[in-house]
Amino acid sequence: SEEEECEHQAESSSHSSDRTTIIAIAFEGGVVIGSDSRVSAGASVVNRVMNKLSPLHDKIYCALSGSAADAQTMAEIVNYQLDVHSIEVGEDPLVRSAATLVKNISYKYKEELSAHLIVAGWDRRAGGQVYVTLDGLLARQPFAIGGSGSSYIYGFVDAEYRQGMTKKDCQEFVVNALALAMNRDGSSGGVAYFVTIDKDGTDEKCILGNKLPTFFDE
Amino acid sequence: MSSIGTGYDLSASTFSPDGRVFQVEYAMKAVENSSTAIGIRCKDGVVFGVEKLVLSKLYEQGSNKRIFNIDRHVGMAVAGLLADARSLSEVAREEASNFRSNYGHDIPLKHLADRVAMYVHAYTLYSAVRPFGCSFILGSHDEDDGPQLYMVDPSGISYGYWGCAIGKAKQAAKTEIEKLQMKDMTCRELVKEVAKIIYIVHDEVKDKAFELELSWVGEVTKGRHELVPKDIKEEAEKYAKDSLEEEDDSDEDNM
Numbered sequence: 001s002e003e004e005e006c007e008h009q010a011e012s013s014s015h016s017s018d019r020t021t022i023i024a025i026a027f028e029g030g031v032v033i034g035s036d037s038r039v040s041a042g043a044s045v046v047n048r049v050m051n052k053l054s055p056l057h058d059k060i061y062c063a064l065s066g067s068a069a070d071a072q073t074m075a076e077i078v079n080y081q082l083d084v085h086s087i088e089v090g091e092d093p094l095v096r097s098a099a100t101l102v103k104n105i106s107y108k109y110k111e112e113l114s115a116h117l118i119v120a121g122w123d124r125r126a127g128g129q130v131y132v133t134l135d136g137l138l139a140r141q142p143f144a145i146g147g148s149g150s151s152y153i154y155g156f157v158d159a160e161y162r163q164g165m166t167k168k169d170c171q172e173f174v175v176n177a178l179a180l181a182m183n184r185d186g187s188s189g190g191v192a193y194f195v196t197i198d199k200d201g202t203d204e205k206c207i208l209g210n211k212l213p214t215f216f217d218e
Numbered sequence: 219m220s221s222i223g224t225g226y227d228l229s230a231s232t233f234s235p236d237g238r239v240f241q242v243e244y245a246m247k248a249v250e251n252s253s254t255a256i257g258i259r260c261k262d263g264v265v266f267g268v269e270k271l272v273l274s275k276l277y278e279q280g281s282n283k284r285i286f287n288i289d290r291h292v293g294m295a296v297a298g299l300l301a302d303a304r305s306l307s308e309v310a311r312e313e314a315s316n317f318r319s320n321y322g323h324d325i326p327l328k329h330l331a332d333r334v335a336m337y338v339h340a341y342t343l344y345s346a347v348r349p350f351g352c353s354f355i356l357g358s359h360d361e362d363d364g365p366q367l368y369m370v371d372p373s374g375i376s377y378g379y380w381g382c383a384i385g386k387a388k389q390a391a392k393t394e395i396e397k398l399q400m401k402d403m404t405c406r407e408l409v410k411e412v413a414k415i416i417y418i419v420h421d422e423v424k425d426k427a428f429e430l431e432l433s434w435v436g437e438v439t440k441g442r443h444e445l446v447p448k449d450i451k452e453e454a455e456k457y458a459k460d461s462l463e464e465e466d467d468s469d470e471d472n473m
Contacts, residue, residue, distance in 0.1 A: 085321065089329045100322030125362050138322070
């Protein structure tokens with residue numbers, strides 16, 4: 001099945017870095033967060049099926065870019081902090097809390113770390129939210145893109161985004177954006193992973209390379 | 219009903235044979251000697267009222283406040299040793315501030331009450347320190363969870379309430395509070411009732427002059443905890459005084 005083929009092999013190669021494409025978009029009632037699956041070390045593709053979407057809590061995910069080790073470690077730490085926090089407070093954590101925790105690490109260690117996490121999820125107070133935490137800032141946005149592949153799709157996302165998109169619109173938006181970036185960016189490729197989060201739960205999907213949408217030159 | 223805890227009451231690290239920690243009970247006595255504070259939760263907010271006894275005419279009006287602000291959205295009314303209460307208000311402020319710094323949003327009131335209660339409890343474990351001699355009521359209002367009210371006592375337990383009273387006249391105050399249908403009232407209506415209750419439980423004979431401190435947090439203040447504005451407070455005090463006179467008059471008629 002598609003999911004089995006997309007099962008990621010955890011590569012702990014210390015010299016591999018995440019040149020990547022990540023994206024997240026919020027809609028009324030949830031978010032869609034997506035990434036490519038290529039991990040490259042220079043010209044070599046070290047892992048072609050890496051899932052760069054990491055859960056921070058049941059309904060909060062983050063997309064990893066930058067140094068693989070730094071990003072994964074940050075995600076693990078925040079996952080732990082949110083576990084403790086949600087038990088202390090007695091309810092599911094807010095997306096804002098998760099994003100603030102990521103931001104606090106990013107900012108405090110900004111000289112040592114090189115990773116950008118996009119945090120996206122759903123909570124009962126503010127619905128679907130997307131936060132960027134680049135360089136230790138914290139900003140909420142309707143959608144966000146990141147990684148080396150994002151440079152190639154700024155025009156696309158700026159032109160295509162409209163307010164009031166439905167869940168399905170957002171899923172198409174994410175898959176199209178990823179496909180375009182993966183076509184042009186040498187450091188992005190493989191399969192497209194995306195996760196849809198809303199009040200009813202979390203739905204993880206994977207689209208194989210040959211099933212991605214095609215454009216004029218394919 | 220004071221009992222003598224001979225020998226078992228010298229430190230908080232000792233149980234009595236019947237399973238009591240006397241130092242904590244003595245701390246609660248300190249609260250009972252203090253003048254009354256009440257907090258009531260209504261449909262759209264929380265109102266605090268404190269009977270602040272004025273021991274001397276030379277005091278500046280408004281000094282030694284017994285209602286504190288903990289972060290923008292939380293109020294704290296205290297009874298007991300005021301210095302202990304001030305120290306705890308600083309603890310609460312730091313908790314709220316750290317929470318905001320770590321998690322990026324207002325601290326939920328239950329969590330704050332739990333954290334401060336844990337701190338108070340810690341001081342009931344060791345002989346090197348004494349328990350805090352104060353109880354306090356925390357209240358806040360937010361859009362999602364509505365109004366909330368918690369009380370913490372010197373033993374370090376926190377309770378959630380619709381209405382509660384601490385201090386010397388707490389029994390009388392609780393009786394009055396129970397008469398209210400607070401779940402159907404708004405803050406504006408409740409302010410007057412809170413003032414009235416403080417006036418009712420104030421003992422003219424023993425305690426002479428007092429100042430009423432009133433504060434609220436709710437939809438009427440857009441979620442910020444504030445002292446009740448002067449004009450509304452005056453209206454509430456007038457209502458309280460008038461209600462008392464009516465009751466006095468009706469007592470005479472019954473003769």
